[in-house]
Every structure is written in C-alpha cells, then in structure tokens.
Amino acid sequence: MLKSNCDFSKRIFLRQNIVNLIYCIADRRTFRKLYISRTHFSLFLNEARGNPHLSKMIEVKDLVKYYKKVCALNKISFEVDEKVPFVIIGPSGCGKSTLMKILSGVLEYDSGEVYINGKNMKGVPPHKRDISLMFESYAIFPHMKVFDNIAFGLRMMRKDKDYINRKVAETLELVGMSGFENRSPLELSGGQRQRVALARSLVIEPPVLLLDEPISHVDYQLQRKLMEDFKILHKKTGATFVLTTHVQEHALTLADAMVVMNTGVIEQIGTPEEIYRTPKTVFAARFVGDVNLIPGEVASKQGNNYIVKTEIGEFTCTTPNSREAISPGVKLAYGIRPEFIDVDSKGRTCDNQLKGKFARAYYFGNYVECVFDVKGKVEVKSAVPTEQAINLKLGEEYSLGWNSGNVVLLESPSVIEGLNIEEVIYGK
Amino acid sequence: MVKHARYLLLLPGLITFIFFLVAPLLIIVMMSLYTPVWPGYTTDLTLQNYIRYITARQFPTLLSNTFFTSLLASAICLMIGFPFAYCYSFKIKSEKARNYITMFLLAPFLIDWTIRSVAWISILGDQGFMNSILLSMGVIGEPIKVLFTPTALFIIWVQTNLLFMIFPMNLALGRMNPEVIDAAKVLKAPPYRVFYEIIFKLALPGIICGFIFVFVGTISDYITPSLWAGGMQTIGLSVSTYATQFLWPQASAGGIILLIVSMAVLYILLKVVDIKKLVYE
16 A cells, blocks of 8 residues: 555656646646646646645644634644545634634634645635635525525626526525525524525535534534434535534534544544544543543553552553553543443442442433442442433442443643643542 | 504604694695785695796706705715725724724714804815915915815715714624625625625615715705805705795795605615615514
C-alpha cells in the first residue's frame, strides 16, 4: 500500500513538467475549461504544487480568532476527510459557530490557515467557496416565499429557469416539504423553517455542507427523524457534512469522525467509539457520555495493569496496549461509565468490588440511573435496567462491581493547562 | 343591545375623527364649490374655482414648485439617509455610540422652528458662517449666494427632515437578522446582489415609509420655500394668500387640489410596498 503510494507520487513528480508546460502555454480561458472539465487534471495540479492532502476536504491549521480581547478559538487544528459526516461537539459558547462562520467565509480570522478542497481560503469571499452553511438561526429570508428562498442560491449561480424549477421541487421533496412552495416563511413552524434552511443549503449542491446546530431546536421525535434524514441525505448527495451540536446523542449517532471542543480548544479528535471508549481528558469523558470519576494516584504498575489508590480503596485497571504508560505516583482520575457498573453482582465475576448505599434514583424509561453513596465520600452512578432496578430498595447497601478492562485513566482534566484535576471533578 | 355594547368604545375616537377631520374637510369641499362674489361668496354650486385655478398661467409652475421640489428633497434625504441608517444598524456595534448619535439627530428638534429658521441666515447668508469659512480658506473669491435660492431650500429641508427618513429605515434594518446577509453570501450571492436582494428589499418598507414622511412634511411646508428660497410660489402659499384675503372658495379649491395630488402620490407609493411588512415577525 505504502509502496504504491510512493510510486504514484513519483509518477506525479514526472508529470509536473508537463503540467507546468500546459500551465504556461494555455491562456487563462482554456486553462479554466480544462480545470473545470477534468477533475483529475486539477488533482494533479494540486499535487504538482506540493499539496500532499488530496483526500482532505477541509484542513484547519492553528486557527486563532479573537473577539476584541476574548479568545474564541485558540490554535485549532483538524482535518476533515472527503465525503465523511463530521461532527463538532462542545458546550454552547465553545466557539463552534465561530468556527463554522470562519469556514464558510462570513467571518474573518486572526491567524492560522484554512484549506478547503486543497485551496487556501485566505481572502476568498464566501460566494466563491465550495461550501454552504446552514445557520443556527436558520436565517431564512423573510421577504421571500419558500420557493424563492430555496431558489435564491441557484439564481445567484445563474442557472436557467427549468433547472431551477426542477431542482427546487426535487429538494423540497427530499426534505419532505412539497406543497409549501408558495407559503411565506413567517407562516411556518420551527421544524419546517429548519427544513427550508436545509433545502436552501442543499440545493446548490455544495461539496461541503456546514450545518450549525441543525437539529437542536426541534422536538425529540423530529430530531430522531432528522437524524435518519441526514444519514440518507448524506448517502444521496455524497457531500462532506460538517455538523455542530451540543447533544452527545446526535454526535455519536451521526458522526464518522468527531471533534470535542472546549472553550476555544480541541479536547480530542477521533471516531465516536474511540472518544467514548478511550477519552483523553476528563472534559472529553464527561461531555461524550456519562462517567463516574474518582480522583486517585497510581500505586503500582505491571505491564498494562495498574493499581490506583483512591480515597475509597484500591482499584485495578487494564489499559489498552496503544495507551502510553503512566508512571506510579501520577495523580489522575479513575473513570468508569455507569453502564459498566454491575449492581448486586452476586455470582458474577468482577475484579473490582465496592459497597455502596442506594441514595437516589433517576428514571429514564428503559433504564434507571441509581446513585450509590460510598463511605459518605464518593457518589457512584450506575445505569441499571428498569426490571432489575424495581427490586432495589433506597437506603440499603449493595455491592457494586466492574471489570478493570472497562476503566479509563484520565491524567489531564482538559487540554487547557493549569487546571487541578480534583477541582475539575468535584467543582470548586 | 349588550352584545353591541363594545362598539361604544369606538365612540370617543369616532367623534373626534368626525368632528375634527371629516367635518372640516366636508366644509372645505363645499366651500370650494361655492361661487365667489366680492366681498364673500354665494351658495350657488359651481366648478369655476377649480377650472380657474387649473387653467391659470402660473399653475404648471406652482405644481412643479410644489411636487418636484418635495420629491427631490425626499430623494436627497433617501440618498443621505440610507447609507446612514445602514451604518447605524450594522456597523456601529456599541450601544453608547448609538445613543449619542440618536441624541445628535434629535437635537435640532429641541429648538423652536422660528429660531431654527432664523439661524439659517447666519449660516447660509452672504456674511454667514459657511461663506466666511470658505472665504477665509480661499476656496471661493466672493461669497456664493445660497440663501434665497432653491439650494437653500433643499439644505433646510434635508436638515429638518432627515430624521423622519432615517428612523423608519432604522426600524426596518434593525429588525433584520444580520445572519440573513451572511446566508445570502454563503448562497453564492456577490456583494451587489446581497445589497439589492436582501438589504435593499428588506429595507424597502422603511424606505417608502420614510419617503412618505419626508414628502408629506415638505409638501405641506409653504413657509420655507417662500422665505428662504427667494419667494418660491407653491400651491400651499397660494392657498394661504387667498385665505388671508378672505377668498374662501378659491383657497378651498387650491387646498383640495393639493390634497388630491398628494393623495395620488401616496397611493402610488403604497401600491409599491406593503407598509405592514415594516414589522416582520
């Protein structure tokens, strides 16, 4: 695989001369025609110009953005592969929308680099980018009918009338809004407006579609439907989708790759499973999924097996091979997801055991989140299936067990430096 | 009876409306149809007041003095006011600066009309503020005559009416979600189309509204043209002249003609744009 790649780039290097020759000879118009009509030509050209990132649709390097003196983005770097549904998750105010606006070109940035489709976007106005953005506020044109709203982009691209009519009808069908062509957007409900905004961004068939909080503001039922719709749409259009959200469920369901953001910085990049199973920081662990965190210290280490000393006892942990070693004495957080904690684990083998008093319960329908009080010092949450939880009695002691393989060790509270791990876990 | 009691609430407003607007207007219409005799008038109905007024030699001049100056003043206000309202709504972010600008705009209205008018002599006059500055700077060799020319009229009208142009436009632009502009940019609209398709079209109700305010304000003002524009003759002035000579039928006919023509202009403007759209959402 690697070898063939090398061969490929060598061949391209040889072609560079030919490309340069064409570049010199062809006048601008013919060059443009070639550039547009043959995609592979432009790919070679990019390669020849020394851009090694062929399949990267979006590339962001050390992006910095200040609002006056407030730092909104602090050296953000990430890459989005072509045709991948990519999700940026983070709490509100972490800079997601700012990032989206910078990518779409409606907002200037202070330093760093943004590449879209291999081209540097410095100084490129929004209407000349291969990108479309659906705004969090939907930003529907209130003075236009639904049809005109959706046709706007195509009209700006000077498409002919028949094409526009056909395309708008198709897109309305796609988002399930056929028959609403002549309605004023002011008469529509929130969910309908959201679909109009989506259709408006989709209709211009952008290679990259940015969606800023596209499903957060509608009811749960519609959220589920929209998530399915996005998956279908993504398959149909083949565009690169970049979504932002603050709801972990959306991120885990929709993303092939995701980024966890925390006030202006990136906490972790990876697939949803990677981030859920092996979070790197306390913030990432907490923001994607729920987690029990107990502050502690590495007592001893044997290969991948650690013993961590905490204030409620010593526990074991087996880390994956890929994880870098932690030396004894390091302060860290011992984390277990609630669903890995077995309550009343008689007869089941768990290599960590603990006794806790059943303090509170939160009902979630298919499961009950039970909170156990351990020695009056730490609270441990467990997701118990409803039929089992019925038998548990408040105030009684139960044994809690979990396997060392399901534990995550978190050395740093966040990418942001200078935070105390205990302060982050317990709050100040 | 009780069922219709709610209509009683209309009564105070309706009485005021009929007593102070409809009734006087009817009196003026009736008066314009009476036959003038010297001194006074008889109650024989006739159209000769209108016919004489319209066929008079000065009528075309009067008409153009009245309507074209007003329309032109409104247009100048629009030219100056729109960029101002645009900056005010989108470019000035700090609330404090906005408050200062609003106060600055309102300041002239804290001064009485008479004083404000007289002040123009010391500003635009031959030895006025403007001329002395231009002279001392050596821009001009001799004082330019501004006062008692139509130029003075436009300067004064623009100054006094700009506010009425800017406020409705601000209202329209201020209601706009600024992200709508960004959305248009993202949807491949080049800057000039963003301006026309989004900003201008969303501001249009405000523009028309402001235009009407300025137009109505200037067309009813006959004193400024007659005082500071070298005795410019307008329909309003002719009505006033007739009225001071107790020629009621002629004055009424002039007034009705002024009313009809200005209503026609307003009707056309309102046909273009639905004022209700000034408030979206």
